[in-house]
Structure formats: C-alpha cells, structure tokens
Amino acid sequence: MILRWGVALNSRPHTAEQWRVYLAGYSADFLRVADADRLQELGAERRSSGWLGFAGADQDALTAVEERLGAALPPGYRAFLEASDGWLEMGPFVWTMRTTADVGWLRDIEPDLCDMGDKTDELLARALLVSADADACYWLLDPADVSDDGEWAAYIWASWYPGLGDRFESFADLVAAERESFEELNAGEGRAVEPAGAAELVTQGRQLALRGEAQRAAECFETAARKGSGAGQYLAVVMAAFLQPQVHHRIRNDVLGHPHVIEAVGAGRVHAELVPLFLRRESGAWAGRLVKDALGELGEAPVLPETPDFAAALDQARDLARRGDSDAAWSAVAAAVPRWHSDDPLRIAPLTLLTDPVLRALVTPQRAAWIVTTPKSVFTALDPTT
Structure with missing residues (x-):
C-alpha cells in the first residue's frame, strides 16, 4: 500500500491523529506551491511552522458545540476539529473553515439560502454549515443521511451549480476531493504539488495503452497530469478522444488552455492530432481565434508518419x-x-x-x-x- 505523509493514499483520516498527519501533508503541499503574495498574507509564523491550522478543540469545547447544536457531530468531522479547531485554505475556493465557536445550522447562519424554491430546500434547512470564508460556496453536512459508521453525507453548494454538487460519503471524502482539485488546478498551471514520478507514470501509461489496457493507461496519465506533467495531461486527452464523445471540451480546457502542455508536446503535434477534433465540434470564428492564441501562427498541419x-x-x-x-x-x-x-x-x-x-x-x-x-x-x- 502506497503511503504519503504516513497515510495510505486510498484511505481517509478518521481519528484526530490521522487528521493531524493528513493536514500536515496538505499544509506542506499548499506552502510549496503558493505564490509570493499568498505566502506573505499567511505570515512568517505559519510559513515557518508549516501548519495552516490551529490548536485542536478540547473535549469541553466539542461537548459544548454538540450541546449547542442539539446533535452529536459525525465522528470524522469531530476528529478534524479535535486535530485543528478551524483551518485555512481547505480547498481551491474555501479559504477558512468554521470552528467550534461558529459552526452551525445553515438555516440559522444563512437563512436566505434555505429558500431556493426547489427540492433541495429540505436538505438546506437541516444542513450543518462547516465552511466560512469562501468564493460563493458552502460546505454542508447532512444529519439525515448517516452511514453505518455515523458519518454524515457532505455536499458543496455553490453559485455556479444549478443545485447541490456531488454527494460525498463524509466530510473526509469531501476534503480529499477538494485536495485533489487543488492538486489538479496547480498542476494545470505548471505548479506541480508532487512532481516526482510523473515521467515514469507517462512511460507506464504508454505501455499499458499499447497493451490495450485503456482504463489503466488513462489513470496513469491523469495521475501524471496531477503531478504537473504536460505530456501526461496531453495523453490523457488523447485517450479520452477514443472514449469520450465530448472530448472537444477537454481539448479546449486541458490542452489549448494550458501553455505548459503545449510546451511539453509541441504546438505542431497539437495542431496535427487534436486541433482537427476540436474544430470538428467547434467551428465558429472564436474557435479559430482560440487555436491561434494557444498555438501561434501555424501553416498547414503536419502529418505524423505511419509505418x-x-x-x-x-x-x-x-x-x-x-x-x-x-x-x-x-x-x-x-x-x-x-x-x-x-x-x-x-x-x-x-x-x-x-x-x-x-x-x-x-x-x-x-x-x-x-x-x-x-x-x-x-x-x-x-x-x-x-
């Protein structure tokens, strides 16, 4: 089993100690790729300590918040608070998490959000709001959707969603998904969180692709892309071209919109292999301008040789x-x-x-x-x- 920061990659933190290890790793990742302005905002103490959290809540504080809410907290979220009572930079769009002092029911904190005029009203009216400062989004836990081990289902409600976002089994699953998004966004901008091993993953992915193991190959390429590999990101889109009818969206978003991908594989290759697929679905003048802006002035597309x-x-x-x-x-x-x-x-x-x-x-x-x-x-x- 692969370990990172002492935690199995396919596991989720459950105990306070597991959360401390997991969050220490997340802090180190964030500080490694943060730009100078954000590092300055965090201050010298956080930069030197490598910890984006706070002291953990003691049992008295945890008991008090449960009494205030009239409900026992789900164990994974309770353990998170025990590890750190609040947090900074939990996801790409969430800048602070609520503490034992201000976590509460959405209906009490943001009552206007509970009147959306659709079937999500009931869930919003009972949801626990655990995020604080964020970019027009809210992290919610549902006390009416409880797993056998006591975890509450988790959701993101954001202004850019038509309704609630994906359902997660627990708060820990939501944090893990946001951490993956954080890694993907930074890798897509050429700031890899963990670049080690990316080239090996691309090589392994190609070998799997030649064997016809398309799904495993795609997973290798996607993982390499999250490590910042432009070649991995490109080959993930090539694989998707055979498996996903709407691949033109990925060509636009994952290749043409990322200079580090084009630099890694060459503008001529993109012009020859993926631009024709993109322009088959997006034939307006804007699409031609997008290609030109991404690849520069190009003549006739080169033809890659076959045996x-x-x-x-x-x-x-x-x-x-x-x-x-x-x-x-x-x-x-x-x-x-x-x-x-x-x-x-x-x-x-x-x-x-x-x-x-x-x-x-x-x-x-x-x-x-x-x-x-x-x-x-x-x-x-x-x-x-x-």
Whole structure:
C-alpha cells in the first residue's frame, strides 16, 4: 500500500491523529506551491511552522458545540476539529473553515439560502454549515443521511451549480476531493504539488495503452497530469478522444488552455492530432481565434508518419470507403489496428482514424473504444511487470 505523509493514499483520516498527519501533508503541499503574495498574507509564523491550522478543540469545547447544536457531530468531522479547531485554505475556493465557536445550522447562519424554491430546500434547512470564508460556496453536512459508521453525507453548494454538487460519503471524502482539485488546478498551471514520478507514470501509461489496457493507461496519465506533467495531461486527452464523445471540451480546457502542455508536446503535434477534433465540434470564428492564441501562427498541419504497412492499409480503406463499401473499408482498418506501431513516445494510438476526413466516418463510438482496447503488435516486447 502506497503511503504519503504516513497515510495510505486510498484511505481517509478518521481519528484526530490521522487528521493531524493528513493536514500536515496538505499544509506542506499548499506552502510549496503558493505564490509570493499568498505566502506573505499567511505570515512568517505559519510559513515557518508549516501548519495552516490551529490548536485542536478540547473535549469541553466539542461537548459544548454538540450541546449547542442539539446533535452529536459525525465522528470524522469531530476528529478534524479535535486535530485543528478551524483551518485555512481547505480547498481551491474555501479559504477558512468554521470552528467550534461558529459552526452551525445553515438555516440559522444563512437563512436566505434555505429558500431556493426547489427540492433541495429540505436538505438546506437541516444542513450543518462547516465552511466560512469562501468564493460563493458552502460546505454542508447532512444529519439525515448517516452511514453505518455515523458519518454524515457532505455536499458543496455553490453559485455556479444549478443545485447541490456531488454527494460525498463524509466530510473526509469531501476534503480529499477538494485536495485533489487543488492538486489538479496547480498542476494545470505548471505548479506541480508532487512532481516526482510523473515521467515514469507517462512511460507506464504508454505501455499499458499499447497493451490495450485503456482504463489503466488513462489513470496513469491523469495521475501524471496531477503531478504537473504536460505530456501526461496531453495523453490523457488523447485517450479520452477514443472514449469520450465530448472530448472537444477537454481539448479546449486541458490542452489549448494550458501553455505548459503545449510546451511539453509541441504546438505542431497539437495542431496535427487534436486541433482537427476540436474544430470538428467547434467551428465558429472564436474557435479559430482560440487555436491561434494557444498555438501561434501555424501553416498547414503536419502529418505524423505511419509505418508503411499501416499507411498502405489506410490507403486501401480510403479507396474502399470512397467506392461506398464501408464494411470492407472498416475490415481493412480493423485488420491493421493490431499491427499499428510508432516509436514516438508521445503516440499511443492511431489518432488519424479519428481525424482523417474519409476514415473518421467509419469509426463509431464503439469502434473508437475497440481501437484503444486492442493490444498493438509491440506490447509483447514490453516488460510484463510494469
């Protein structure tokens, strides 16, 4: 089991001691990537101590808040308060957490929010508000949705949601999700929280992709992206091109909007591989301007080379498709896909099948998924232990 800061990565803190370890790691991550202005705001004492929290609440304070609320706190949140009575910088959009002195029911603290005129009214009226200063969002715990171990379901209500956000099993699960968002946002801006191992993850992801293990490959690339790897972020989007119909959103948000991704893989590659997919779905003048702003002045898109036998199979498929024999054309493509190969470390699948004006008409969503889940000819030469 992989450990970080003494806590299993696939676990959640439950006890006060586990929270102290977890929050110490979170503090170190935040201080490592925070910009100079935010570090200055935090002050020398917090920078030197490496702790974004406060002294933990004692049992008297915890008992008092439960008496004030008329309810026992869920154990994970109670342990959090015992580790630190309040917190700074809990998520990308939450700057402070409430303490035992001011945590309370949303209906008492923000009564206007409890009248949204829809089915979430009942939940809001009973919810416990645990966040304080934030960017138009609120962290809520639901005392009517309790797990077998006593944890209350958690939600984010934010001005940018049409209603409540995703449901989390517990306060700890919500914190973990926000920490992941914090890591993703910083990695996307080229400030990796934990860059070590990113290159190895990209290599492993490519090997898995060539074996046809698309889901595991995607997980490797996504993890590498969270570590700040522009190549990992790019390849995660390439994989998504075969698996997600709405990939144009990811091309815009995860590639064209991130200079460190373009720098890592080259503007020419983006122009050749992903821009055609983007412009198929977003063909307005604004889309062309977005591409130009991201990649600069580019001429005709380069054509990435294929091996002679694969290129010949594609020529045959194009000829058959132009003559109207789509079934035979796809058969030619399907026979060639397992033999596809590239020595380019940033190529994991034949994207030309999605971008070629003739061939792309043959590739249904089901066939696109088949392409990336089919082992390629080189996979047997790869180390089977990775």
